Amino acid sequence: GEDVEQSLFLSVREGDSSVINCTYTDSSSTYLYWYKQEPGAGLQLLTYIFSNMDMKQDQRLTVLLNKKDKHLSLRIADTQTGDSAIYFCADANSNSGYALNFGKGTSLLVTP
């Protein structure tokens, strides 16, 4: 199947910005998502972006999409210790009923 790749680990200091990167291979991806999973908890949808957009901002979160390079990033401004979690990138398209194809997740550790 098509791949979604993410770096496995990121460590930042509290108050700094975090940037989590993701690449995907499916050129028919029409929607891209970021999910957050805290320890022992379920998956929480953070934000999503349509493939015809190149940026979406939602409070401290900024998603950038480079469709040509199939590269997606999630920037978290003023990162807090409560942002420590695993962040999953996922893509989907209408051909597969919007079933999500996930990356393996990036563990974000925020240190005081």
Next chain:
Amino acid sequence: GAGVSQSPSNKVTEKGKDVELRCDPISGHTALYWYRQSLGQGLEFLIYFQGNSAPDKSGLPSDRFSAERTGGSVSTLTIQRTQQEDSAVYLCASSTGQSYGYTFGSGTRLTVV
């Protein structure tokens, strides 16, 4: 209910036994998905139901796995003759069938001993 409900939250079973995992989606959500999360494989898509259409079973790892959705609402994922490699967290999600609005349940942690 307000969210996607899964039961049981934890299940320990002996190798070779059959298990049933249940998912109650959000009322009115027409699409229902099952995923599996394990350390080695990350999050894997298993099966997808949309309304009255035939389910997309392309992600089921073997014929020991099956799922049904009765009345367009509750879904049951059945694993027959469980193996140790089936140990994972099984997640259910529902949506309106559009591109956004997925809501995941808290999952069922299955341990095969």
